[in-house]
Amino acid sequence: MPPFDMVRSMTGVGVDVHPCGTCPVRPLTVCAVLDDEEISRLADIVQTVRVDAQHTIFSEGDPATNVFNVTSGTAKLYKLLPDGRRQITGFLFGGDFMGLSVNERYAYTAETVSATTICRFARRKLDTLMDEFPKLQRRLFSLASTELAAAQDQMLLLGRKTAREKIASFLIMLSDRAARRGQRDNPVALPMGRADIADYLGLTTETVSRTFTQLKSSGVISLLENNRVDLIDRTAIHEIAEGV
Amino acid sequence: MPPFDMVRSMTGVGVDVHPCGTCPVRPLTVCAVLDDEEISRLADIVQTVRVDAQHTIFSEGDPATNVFNVTSGTAKLYKLLPDGRRQITGFLFGGDFMGLSVNERYAYTAETVSATTICRFARRKLDTLMDEFPKLQRRLFSLASTELAAAQDQMLLLGRKTAREKIASFLIMLSDRAARRGQRDNPVALPMGRADIADYLGLTTETVSRTFTQLKSSGVISLLENNRVDLIDRTAIHEIAEGV
DNA sequence: CGATATCTTGAGGAATCTCAATACTAGTGG
DNA sequence: CCACTAGTATTGAGATTCCTCAAGATATCG
Numbered sequence: 001m002p003p004f005d006m007v008r009s010m011t012g013v014g015v016d017v018h019p020c021g022t023c024p025v026r027p028l029t030v031c032a033v034l035d036d037e038e039i040s041r042l043a044d045i046v047q048t049v050r051v052d053a054q055h056t057i058f059s060e061g062d063p064a065t066n067v068f069n070v071t072s073g074t075a076k077l078y079k080l081l082p083d084g085r086r087q088i089t090g091f092l093f094g095g096d097f098m099g100l101s102v103n104e105r106y107a108y109t110a111e112t113v114s115a116t117t118i119c120r121f122a123r124r125k126l127d128t129l130m131d132e133f134p135k136l137q138r139r140l141f142s143l144a145s146t147e148l149a150a151a152q153d154q155m156l157l158l159g160r161k162t163a164r165e166k167i168a169s170f171l172i173m174l175s176d177r178a179a180r181r182g183q184r185d186n187p188v189a190l191p192m193g194r195a196d197i198a199d200y201l202g203l204t205t206e207t208v209s210r211t212f213t214q215l216k217s218s219g220v221i222s223l224l225e226n227n228r229v230d231l232i233d234r235t236a237i238h239e240i241a242e243g244v
Numbered sequence: 245m246p247p248f249d250m251v252r253s254m255t256g257v258g259v260d261v262h263p264c265g266t267c268p269v270r271p272l273t274v275c276a277v278l279d280d281e282e283i284s285r286l287a288d289i290v291q292t293v294r295v296d297a298q299h300t301i302f303s304e305g306d307p308a309t310n311v312f313n314v315t316s317g318t319a320k321l322y323k324l325l326p327d328g329r330r331q332i333t334g335f336l337f338g339g340d341f342m343g344l345s346v347n348e349r350y351a352y353t354a355e356t357v358s359a360t361t362i363c364r365f366a367r368r369k370l371d372t373l374m375d376e377f378p379k380l381q382r383r384l385f386s387l388a389s390t391e392l393a394a395a396q397d398q399m400l401l402l403g404r405k406t407a408r409e410k411i412a413s414f415l416i417m418l419s420d421r422a423a424r425r426g427q428r429d430n431p432v433a434l435p436m437g438r439a440d441i442a443d444y445l446g447l448t449t450e451t452v453s454r455t456f457t458q459l460k461s462s463g464v465i466s467l468l469e470n471n472r473v474d475l476i477d478r479t480a481i482h483e484i485a486e487g488v
Numbered sequence: 489c490g491a492t493a494t495c496t497t498g499a500g501g502a503a504t505c506t507c508a509a510t511a512c513t514a515g516t517g518g
Numbered sequence: 519c520c521a522c523t524a525g526t527a528t529t530g531a532g533a534t535t536c537c538t539c540a541a542g543a544t545a546t547c548g
Contacts (some may be wrong), residue, residue, distance in 0.1 A: 162535080162536095163535080163536070202534080203537075204537060204538080206533090206536090206537075206538085206539095207537075209538060210536095225545095236538090
């Protein structure tokens with residue numbers, strides 16, 4: 001397989017949407033620990049691109065030449081079984097990082113959910129910069145640790161929670177992450193479809209749909225237009241999520 | 245809660261089993277990247293302890309003052325739901341690392357499965373050492389990334405694999421890890437009980453038991469004494485694990 | 489406004505769980 | 519050395535959650 005080049009290999013891609021200086025998610029991401037001087041060094045090795053909805057950013061098995069930072073929009077990461085069964089391992093929103101890889105290949109596929117802007121770093125150049133700025137290295141380590149903790153929560157969800165608990169946990173997670181990005185925590189926007197939610201929670205689309213209906217019937221949520229969910233009784237949803 | 249001290253708070257613990265110089269798993273672990281000089285610096289801040297089977301090393305919510313390296317034996321990490329449902333997020337064998345934490349608290353409980361020797365580092369001192377030896381920092385980052393990839397595999401397993409596929413995947417994983425530690429890859433030792441296997445795979449003990457019986461009946465494994473499993477047809481087990 | 493996707497709802501089925509009984513294993517004390 | 523006990527594993531029968539397949543409703547987009 002030839003070296004991967006996202007811009008050349010993708011359709012629906014635009015380049016250089018905004019520079020790092022005006023990055024809206026800088027405080028949330030890797031760049032938070034760098035001062036303006038250092039950011040400009042980072043800006044030298046970064047390319048900001050805009051990708052339409054439903055496009056592949058990289059595929060499982062591709063050479064892991066780049067790492068990425070989502071600045072706006074929504075992306076998803078997933079792994080497949082040979083027969084097509086799919087597990088989404090994470091959704092990414094503005095400020096989220098992806099593409100870290102131990103091997104020289106990506107361990108999962110990354111696809112946009114909605115139109116998304118991403119900044120892309122060549123891994124080799126980032127490695128060099130990490131040597132130069134130890135706090136960058138430290139920051140990436142910290143992000144990886146955070147992701148690891150989230151992965152463990154997701155294992156608990158997948159292995160031990162009921163459909164009802166999974167959906168409630170999912171809504172709380174989206175709400176909390178929206179708040180962390182400085183957006184309103186309610187109502188919650190669902191940029192992804194039922195199929196994606198199902199593949200993230202280890203369910204089928206039908207069960208996801210039925211469970212939303214059921215939570216609506218019990219009065220804890222309300223389904224608004226534009227795929228948004230009103231968390232009517234946040235406390236109750238929290239309790240459902242934790243299986244209380 | 246007072247500062248946690250494993251040695252004082254635990255029963256079944258012995259101290260200083262062996263020094264770093266003769267550590268049997270050094271090439272597998274954090275220490276692999278350090279030379280003898282640097283190892284001796286690490287040895288200054290490490291305490292090696294022996295813990296009997298079925299003892300808690302630290303609990304979810306405890307102040308995360310230490311990080312640990314298992315040098316022999318088996319441990320497990322788990323998270324609980326309020327009603328007692330449990331998800332084991334990982335088993336640890338010689339060479340494995342645990343206790344990394346973003347917050348100041350552990351995100352999971354760690355318990356020994358069999359008698360285990362562990363070396364313990366005070367996190368604050370390790371942080372200092374990381375500043376001094378950037379390659380130590382790099383090494384920990386790499387270990388965290390590897391763990392993250394494993395967590396994603398486990399999500400695929402928990403969300404999308406059948407009981408049969410889960411058990412097959414589990415056996416392959418144990419076999420591969422034994423090989424990486426320089427042990428025979430077959431037969432596979434199962435130091436943990438059925439309940440632990442169930443809580444790791446998102447199943448019940450009964451289903452685990454039935455699935456072992458079923459794999460035995462189809463002739464791909466054989467159940468030996470001392471909780472060991474003979475992988476008779478490794479290729480077939482691999483295929484079952486991947487859902488082919 | 490029609491065509492196509494997606495979402496919701498329904499009915500029946502399958503995998504796994506729950507509850508219960510039996511078998512095995514390992515450690516203990518006679 | 520063997521019987522006893524306690525814990526663990528296996529097996530069985532029935533219940534349940536979630537899945538599969540299928541149809542209808544709603545939303546989206548040109």
